[in-house]
Amino acid sequence: MSRLLSIVTITKADRIGLVRTKASIEQQQNCPDIEWVVVGATDSDLEVVGSGPAATGLCDGGISAALNLGARLATGRWISYLNSGDIYAREDVLMRVSPVLERLNANRIVVYGDFYEAGDGFRHLRHANRDTIQIANSINHQSVFIGRELAMREQYDERLLLGMDYDLWLRLDRWAEFHHLGFPVAEFHWGGRSSRRDWASHQVMVRYFLRKLNNREQMRARDIWNLSVQLARAWVRHTCINSVAPGWQSRKGRTQHAKRPKGF
Template identity: 35%
Template sequence: MAEPATISVVTICRNAAQGVARTLESVAAQDYPAIEHVVVDGASTDGTLAAIERHGRRLSRLVSEPDRGIADAFNRGIRLSTGRWVLMLNMGDAFIGTDALRRLSEGTGTGARIVSARARCGARMLPRYRVTDWIGPMLRAHLAHQATLVERGVYERHGGYDESFRIRMDFDFFLRVLPHERVEFIDRCLVEFEPGGVSGREFLLHWSEGRRALAGNRSGAFQRALYEAAFIAMGCERLLR
């Protein structure tokens, strides 16, 4: 029987001491037998490193040094990791149950190069729809990166995350690679993360960088119009809260 492929969980953070126990214990509790956990810390000053030392019993590698932003930290984590599959689980995020990685890994035997499930953010489920080939590139690119396995070869073929993006680098990445790579979608919620991250706080930047990602990946007029309509609806929803 073949050995299971190693999954590299990459966790980036800076001054995130309160989320360390939640994330590291969540990874350590997974029943998948071949996990590499890499933490890339952006030179935290708030006790994050001490918390990592307390809870990092299954940690494979820790690097703490200044970075140039989220995309730079993501790319650094990819370079430091060695597994065939890579998953980005930010500090404060957590797997739902001890079998989340095992369930994701079940999709890797289909020939897919990207395997994605749903993630829960507060009361919202992301993505809100089932990801299939026919829904179009803009909707397909709204995968929850916290619940997505990416085969290392995808990064080797298409490059990593564009460091010119402050927050929408994952959307840009999926827009770039999904037309060329097969995706397996698992209709199950396997990760939860707290609302109020940088994307939630900077609504206008989130919108403008999404527009730039669509333009840079030559998305058609219908896809761009759909994006604008979705953000108008999202803005109205925020005002009504």
Template identity: 25%
Template sequence: MQNGGLRTRGITKTSTPEHPLITVVTVVFNGEATLEQTIQSVVNQTYDNVEYIVVDGNSTDRTLEIIKKYEDKIDYWQSEPDKGIYGAMNKGIALANGDWINFMNSGDSFYNTKVVSNIVKLFSPGNSYFGDYFDLSQNKILKQNKQKDVLLSNINHQPIFYYLNLLKANKFDLSYKILSDWYTNLKLFKLKKFIYIDYIIANYEGMGVSITRRDDFFYKNYWSNIFKLYGFTSIFKVFFRRLFRKLIYLLNTK
């Protein structure tokens, strides 16, 4: 394993009640084309208590060269083979020291340089937060809302700030290769500790693995997970709401 960053030189960051530490994790594999814009969007945040961790999956292109270019701005980076994107994200969770954690993987970026400083003042211990994002592939802002029903659709991880202690106890299940974050969100939403922020948090590349591939194992277990986490009545609620959505879609496409 290769590693580096400020932490390897004994430079660490700490949290205070007035100035919480925010961890941002970037997961990357052979990301030379997109990584630098992601790094810049993190290190240029005006909030000055951001812990930045980069987890590389043993890239064979110029990824490591780009990471080392920002050696003095990245708190910790490591490069070694991993077990896919969620295995790498779990490594980031284990390495994080912040109060909250965000995953801004290669190709995605913060919407502007003031995102963290503008929203961190709204944070309170124990809660996780999610906001809106700009979908680069569709060239439009995708709004969430405080009534977001994660049983029907997932929230992309880019606009989420998870309360770290909560996520450490609910790491991503590697059985789900593409939609493990949805399964995690299903578990965490049940705790009623997710709060919506009406703010654009991220630029989303929109061409990641969750768009180009399907997680058949997740969908195979979808209904059993709903039952296990939310109970029998939720099965009917979700079924009829999905049916209603499909009917509306069919009517609008005629």
């Protein structure tokens, strides 16, 4: 019988983050039926974490290719993607979610929770909501539990460098069910390319609707409205980043805000 859960960690030259993520996994209470899969770790990285990973792999492609490789290496019925440096929100997260995973259909249901965004000097709780997925992405893949068979069927698009999780949610939204846990699952560490999810979300949404048009799918009034909203949000964000943010950077004490302008 397969394990209940595989935790897949993607890393690249981040030993400190890898140790931090390993510590979070080891602190999870009463969860023996899990395995840890690490993709992208070198031999020296693995020496730092010591024993722990049940499987490891190297990937020459981008983040999407690494996530897909992690799913192929996993043996659990469910997968949790916890990237290097990210941690679970509390020590009892997996203990609380395990009974839910045991009773739900891993081949059709995506389980997700809320999450924290954290960085130097801040930690903010973000509430995930599938109901607004057609307008904006509020689901963080670190707070998602997805069935392995489902992850193999609907893989991350390896052509995308950013926003690959939002692209996956939009595809799954057509036929899969989503189950909200109602509590924070993970703490997402702000930093790196995947942190640019706001701008990437706009691009993915526009690409999604253009693909529907290309396939001659019927566009409902709601679809046209959502596309218009995304184009407007993308234009406003682009304007703020290119005109407002440089002004913030030139002012003393506002550098931190310029690095991370609030999304719309």
